[in-house]
Amino acid sequence: MVSAFYDRFPYPGDPLQDGPPPGYNWRWCVDSAWAAATGALTPRSDQGERPWRILDAGCGTGVSTDYLCHLNPGSSVLAVDISAGALEVARERTRRSGAAKAVRELRIEQRSLLDLAGEGPFDYINSVGVLHHLREPEAGLQSLAGLLRPGGLLHLFLYADGGRWEIHRTQRALARLAVGSGAEGLRLGRQLLAELPEGNRLRQHHERRWIVDTAADANFADMYLHPQETSYNLDRLLAFVASAGLEFAGFSNPEVWSPARLLSGELLERAQGLSQLEQWSLVEELDPDISHFEFFLSHGAVRAPDWSDDEVLLAARGEINRCLWGWPATRLMGPDLMPLDVSEEGLVLMAAVESAPAVAIGQLPLDWPAAQRLAVARQLLNQRVLLPVL
Template sequence: MPDAVRRHYELYPYPSYPLFASVRRADTYANNLDALWSLFNGELPPADLARILIAGCGTFAPYPFAVANPKARITALDLSETSLRRARLHCLVHGVTGVDFVAGDLLDPALVTGPYGFIDAYGVLHHLAEPEAGLRALAARLGEGGIMRVMVYSRYTRREEDAIRRALTLLKVREPEAVRRMVARSAQGSRLREFFESSGEVASRAGLADALLHPQVKSYRIGEFIELVAASGLTPLRFAHRGALPEPEREVERIRGMEKEKESPGNFVLYLGRSPKGPCPDAEAVFRLNPCLLPALSPWRITPVDIPGRLGNENGPLNGAERRFLRRFRHPVQAAELSPLDLKRAGSYADRLFLLRCRELSV
């Protein structure tokens, strides 16, 4: 099946963002390794773990990760040479360097070797013939205290898409153009037409192919996903899909309740860790601004910073008072220097990755 998946992405490299599509560094703040490590370990990553692996990187992810982590060593791994060429070109167009592009199967232990401080497997495991083997292979590359982000399709978010894909497979429909012709002939109000009218994924040729013509797809109920995670030996740290509760156990129970009504909060996004040390208590912490936000909070910048939702939060534009507060942390601030109210506020921003919260902070 890896060959079938490889051929699919050679034909339909995904996602199909324009080469000039750009991100501001402020928008990449949740990809910053120092911020993630401090959230789950209460300290900065050691120098030998300032390494990031993007497994199944596709055509775009290396660019925002490199923007967020200009000093980290980044490896972008993908089955598809076409996807890697596009990803490399996107980085070159935006003047981004420091990424190693590697073609091959993540199951090959000799292809890229750890340890890594952060591994991203966003939208990858559900395209493997053996997702458990894939997750274990990635976990083996994770260093002590290391963090992994995984995203898999949830059954009740993808059930209409899954049904259409199965039907297209039975009908031996293999090209996006053939699907579009079917949609054009379908009746108003039909399931196929309604799906196309409501789904943003199918707007592009590559998006349509990824959603409906992929040769290897699995979607998960929450129980199945937790079983997959348990087999990896890693610790669930925090769900990060929209509206997620911060405690993994509570979020699992919330999703179980939703699934009884055949609903889901979206695709499942979860951070995992290898022997995490846990966050630093607010009262013992040193706080500093997430480095990705430094340019955005410069005193001369007056355009509001629109920071998209991360870690399950809905983050609106920062107002003037928020910006002034965060600006105080451009240099390290000890907890003892903050009032009880400001300390609580700083802890809240650290939970959202706007601030780094560490036992010690020398950067």
């Protein structure tokens, strides 16, 4: 059922292009994701690489696979999906972009993520928008957990109840109208959202939030016509994670889950006195537009270094985050493709790191006292332009 749906509507419907994909997504650059989730990178090999073993579980038309290859040179990538139609697009996409030339190995195979015995273990598994379309999402998560090496990371994207309220009502309405999940359903689904009264909340919500994202037919069908879908609230999400014996290693959009995004003054002070889980629950209650959860899971608890310890930070080495636009300069596009200003001192330290990657921060050839090195390095760590290496 799901395979046939994606054969009809290969997803995502991003256009093909010649050459590497545009820009970057730091969640698909394993170095950047690893530093975000664990607090530090491991050293490179003698060949100057981190030969990550990567699984793209549910690769669809290969958008994520393309980025995973180009953002992780020297790695080995296995991309799987159950839809032959989507994989045909994925193979053409990666052929035109030269993805296979960027990595040590690229395999694109028609396989279920429930049937990957003999593969792995993987350092990093990417599974975005997949598990919530399985008949038994728990079985899918357990399968992926078994493919992850100890200490490895899994990045997931799952639907959230709150921000999909209007979508769910539209889905149910179309199901009652028996429009189906093919070309007829696509035509009638678009007709419904165009012909509802202008003041109708479902029409307004679609036009305000989703009309651009669903311009491609495959994207519209995936949102409103999919035959199988599960969504979660925070409590059910954490229970889902626990069912596979994995550890929650943080959201990959942490700014969304900060009460400071929504509150100020006394209310923010009260919120910041809550536990981390209570803060997340508060944000979930206050923001009904959160339509998905994106987060990291780890095989074993993450023990992040304490970068507030001066000696630990001075003994670490650093690397420039490859997910930056405009480097070297003080005006950059940061990891989240937002404008970012680096101080002149920050630029000097980053240049020193780039010219001496094997040298600890405390030993870089800078005529600076330790206090200055520490202050500038911490600022760059907070901006995520400098990635620490243990």
